[in-house]
Amino acid sequence: MTNDLQLRIVIVDESPVRAAILSEGLKEAGYVNVLLMEGRHNLLERIYAIDPDVILIDLENPSRDVIEQMLHVSREVKRPVAMFVDQTDGQTIEQAIEAGVASYVVDGLRKDRVKPIVETTISRFRAFARLRAELEEAKSQLEERKVVDRAKGLLIKMKGITEEEAYSLLRRTAMNEKKRIVDIAQSIITAAELFK
Amino acid sequence: MKRLSMGFIPLTDAAVLIAAAERGFAMAEGIEIELHKEVSWANIRDKVNVGLLDGAHMLGPLAIASSLGLGHVRVPLVVPFALNLNGSAITLAKDIYAAMGETGADLSSAPAAAQALGQVVAARRARGEDPLTFAAVYSFSTHNYLIRHFLKAGGIDPDRDVRLVVIPPPFMAESLRNGLIHGFSVGSPWNSVAVDADVGRIAALGAEIFGWVPEKVLGVHARFANAEPEVLHRLVRALHAAAAWCEDPANHADLARLLSEPRHLSLPADVLRRTLDGRLNTAPGGALRAHPDYLVLHRDGANRPDPEHALWMYHQIVAAHQGEWAPDAAREAISVYRPDIFDAAVGATPPAPAHSPDCVATQFGPVFDPARFMETGE
Numbered sequence: 001m002t003n004d005l006q007l008r009i010v011i012v013d014e015s016p017v018r019a020a021i022l023s024e025g026l027k028e029a030g031y032v033n034v035l036l037m038e039g040r041h042n043l044l045e046r047i048y049a050i051d052p053d054v055i056l057i058d059l060e061n062p063s064r065d066v067i068e069q070m071l072h073v074s075r076e077v078k079r080p081v082a083m084f085v086d087q088t089d090g091q092t093i094e095q096a097i098e099a100g101v102a103s104y105v106v107d108g109l110r111k112d113r114v115k116p117i118v119e120t121t122i123s124r125f126r127a128f129a130r131l132r133a134e135l136e137e138a139k140s141q142l143e144e145r146k147v148v149d150r151a152k153g154l155l156i157k158m159k160g161i162t163e164e165e166a167y168s169l170l171r172r173t174a175m176n177e178k179k180r181i182v183d184i185a186q187s188i189i190t191a192a193e194l195f196k
Numbered sequence: 197m198k199r200l201s202m203g204f205i206p207l208t209d210a211a212v213l214i215a216a217a218e219r220g221f222a223m224a225e226g227i228e229i230e231l232h233k234e235v236s237w238a239n240i241r242d243k244v245n246v247g248l249l250d251g252a253h254m255l256g257p258l259a260i261a262s263s264l265g266l267g268h269v270r271v272p273l274v275v276p277f278a279l280n281l282n283g284s285a286i287t288l289a290k291d292i293y294a295a296m297g298e299t300g301a302d303l304s305s306a307p308a309a310a311q312a313l314g315q316v317v318a319a320r321r322a323r324g325e326d327p328l329t330f331a332a333v334y335s336f337s338t339h340n341y342l343i344r345h346f347l348k349a350g351g352i353d354p355d356r357d358v359r360l361v362v363i364p365p366p367f368m369a370e371s372l373r374n375g376l377i378h379g380f381s382v383g384s385p386w387n388s389v390a391v392d393a394d395v396g397r398i399a400a401l402g403a404e405i406f407g408w409v410p411e412k413v414l415g416v417h418a419r420f421a422n423a424e425p426e427v428l429h430r431l432v433r434a435l436h437a438a439a440a441w442c443e444d445p446a447n448h449a450d451l452a453r454l455l456s457e458p459r460h461l462s463l464p465a466d467v468l469r470r471t472l473d474g475r476l477n478t479a480p481g482g483a484l485r486a487h488p489d490y491l492v493l494h495r496d497g498a499n500r501p502d503p504e505h506a507l508w509m510y511h512q513i514v515a516a517h518q519g520e521w522a523p524d525a526a527r528e529a530i531s532v533y534r535p536d537i538f539d540a541a542v543g544a545t546p547p548a549p550a551h552s553p554d555c556v557a558t559q560f561g562p563v564f565d566p567a568r569f570m571e572t573g574e
Binding site: 059102 | 235237334
């Protein structure tokens with residue numbers, strides 16, 4: 001196990017935040033040789049120089065085809081590199097691709113030694129995607145609140161009711177029509193635009 | 197309406213797939229094609245493998261290599277439709293091209309240009325300079341085999357005398373500019389992009405090396421072909437109709453505009469128009485290099501997958517030391533190409549004209565002999 005923690009791992013990721021999250025995750029798991037690779041310039045030369053055991057790369061990185069050349073041309077490589085997960089491990093490959101990451105390992109490295117690395121990577125990539133989704137959601141919630149506030153303002157003005165009454169009217173209507181409050185609010189704004 | 201997710205790489209020869217999705221040809225077959233722009237051939241293969249994509253614009257040799265499990269886990273693919281033939285070119289750095297001109301060779305002839313390049317390589321070696329580096333877009337690609345054939349015609353051993361690397365198409369021109377590479381073999385419009393940026397000169401059109409060579413295909417997972425044959429037939433019919441529309445010069449202006457949109461290729465329409473018309477500037481504002489077969493999208497039975505082309509690609513894979521020769525693998529390669537699905541979908545089409553001296557219309561250098569290859573692996 002201690003030997004496994006010495007494995008040289010290279011991360012190639014266009015997103016510095018995600019790369020940092022992954023690197024941190026691997027270090028927490030005890031891996032000590034984790035290197036982030038930035039930029040595209042001379043990528044292969046730099047990878048050869050490091051001579052990694054494992055390469056992790058994000059799927060939206062155009063350098064994937066460059067790295068795959070190492071799978072096909074062995075002349076210049078110190079040790080041949082292969083795609084992780086063999087034919088029998090379709091599930092891991094599927095999970096990794098869906099999470100947005102591909103991994104390459106040196107040929108001959110036993111699967112069970114690499115599996116924890118790939119699993120950490122998948123879970124960190126998913127965590128990053130969740131984080132981004134939450135951020136998006138927070139943003140859209142803020143937008144929605146603005147829409148509801150505008151609709152409330154319109155109701156207060158047109159019906160001469162209080163803010164609380166305006167909100168409960170919106171909520172009641174939404175419940176009766178089985179719609180979201182923001183949708184009701186949006187239709188009030190649209191209607192008000194039409195009646196202008 | 198059946199929805200299909202289809203991947204493509206931003207290249208001119210994604211035209212037929214994009215037109216099928218955006219100009220009503222898929223709709224006419226009751227299909228909605230959702231296009232996904234991808235950044236690497238590896239992604240195309242992997243996403244088709246795990247089912248994130250139903251099919252994709254794919255390099256012919258990639259479809260063969262994936263089905264054989266070369267360089268990667270085995271992904272059984274089916275090719276029922278050829279999206280185009282030809283369409284690439286070899287572009288060299290300006291100084292290399294100038295040095296080739298100084299040999300006195302007639303650079304308008306592709307084999308003479310190859311020999312001039314051979315002299316330049318030999319002269320550099322004699323002076324003790326570093327070997328030249330050339331790039332292709334992917335290891336399993338016609339572009340790689342084109343430049344290997346070209347180099348060999350110039351007496352250059354592609355494995356010893358030069359370095360061959362892989363660079364994604366959008367970074368080719370930049371890599372040529374900063375001296376990382378000295379030339380490349382790539383599909384359109386990236387040669388024209390490098391010429392317009394005045395960093396390279398087109399030395400040979402692909403069609404001047406192989407006159408009728410397989411390029412991109414529709415690749416789908418065998419799982420899809422087996423589970424939904426009827427949907428696949430509809431897709432093939434939609435692509436076939438779209439291909440006829442794309443081939444018609446009357447539609448090239450509209451097609452170039454469609455391809456130039458940011459969600460597709462995001463490149464100037466006039467550059468794309470030149471590649472569709474097969475008229476390429478070899479130097480900025482300079483001489484045109486034109487070829488009627490520069491890019492073939494439909495005519496002369498181009499869309500019907502030719503199993504002999506599949507065998508030729510496997511031959512190239514073996515010749516480039518990317519895979520071992522085995523009669524079983526050869527048969528497997530042939531079976532990736534499925535003219536039977538094409539025929540079932542679009543009905544009988546007029547027989548394609550025969551090409552000489554071999555199935556890819558090799559213009560110079562060694563000729564492909566399928567019988568000999570099946571017998572001896574050479």
